[in-house]
Amino acid sequence: MAIASVCSTAQTQIDEILEEFKGRTIKNVFYVACGGSSALMYPSKYFVDRESSNVTAEVYNSNEFIYRDPQTLGENSLVILCSHKGKTPETTEAAKFAKKKGALVVSLMYVETAPLADESDYIVNYSWAPPGELDPHPEFMNYAVLYRLTAGLLYIKEGNDKYEKFVNSLESMDAVLRKVKIQYTEKAKAYAQEYKDEPTIYTMASGSNYGIAYSFAICILMEMQWINSHAIHAGEFFHGPFEILDENCPFILLMGLDETRPMEERALKFLQEHGKKLLILDAKDIDLTGFDEEVKKYLVPLVLNFVLRVYAVELAEARNHPLEVRRYMFKVPY
Structure with missing residues (x-):
């Protein structure tokens, strides 16, 4: 994907997901991934824990998500997954599992097409740079996209005013x-x-x-x-x-x-x-x-x-x- 199109593409994808939030009842968020992709989800869970009185959040390893089979997972769930190249087998299986349970499945990845994308309702293509290098669009890196989705959810469902503050701050x-x-x-x-x-x-x-x-x-x-x-x-x-x-x-x-x-x-x-x-x-x-x-x-x-x-x-x-x-x-x- 050309660098110039990363921001507009990601923003369009995020806007479509936020619009979907408006028509769904969402009681819980499951952040699901492996390794570093899982680790980057902890800040968003912390945000939900601190800010929401109606929505709960959990972080799961992709395989354990399937094996543990949370009983709260269902049609009122939002499942956000991440795999850098969209090829992590366990995460793709977790997306498939979540869809069978009726959850809304959103996946983040660096690439445009991948097995994980095929098993998701929506995807967001985030910006990425190698370790230590300056990302050309850090306002749309994976952590930032997670915050846009999470804060956007709480803004839509609970009127939380930090969504706009996140968006504005990320520009810096x-x-x-x-x-x-x-x-x-x-x-x-x-x-x-x-x-x-x-x-x-x-x-x-x-x-x-x-x-x-x-x-x-x-x-x-x-x-x-x-x-x-x-x-x-x-x-x-x-x-x-x-x-x-x-x-x-x-x-x-x-x-x-x-x-x-x-x-x-x-x-x-x-x-x-x-x-x-x-x-x-x-x-x-x-x-x-x-x-x-x-x-x-x-x-x-x-x-x-x-x-x-x-x-x-x-x-x-x-x-x-x-x-x-x-x-x-x-x-x-x-």
């Missing part, structure tokens, strides 16, 4: 990310040189940012760099994981602006008292000019995700381990 995403790349590139280079030989790096966050930490741990560190990792919820840190901390144990802590920040601040205090190898990425240190105050906390995950991608690129360079290298994925039967 390009400027924010450009400043972020300048702010963090040299820091990422230095970090990569210092930590390139570490066998293990833990990530931690909470609330709307937890999915970002999870994605970095499983998709970047484990999948793309073969570094042992685990995403730790800041609220769970003191219920087991903190015993692994010592002066030689690297931690990355994401600190957001949402209501769960006190948990991250508590974790930060302990990390600084008992650890040394720390990378603290705090949204308070980032210029978020252009973001509406009421939705800023929800947009932080999109920004921190980009920051981590900048670090990923430099880490891969320092380790001479390209992000594209795989041992098993797409190479052996699984």
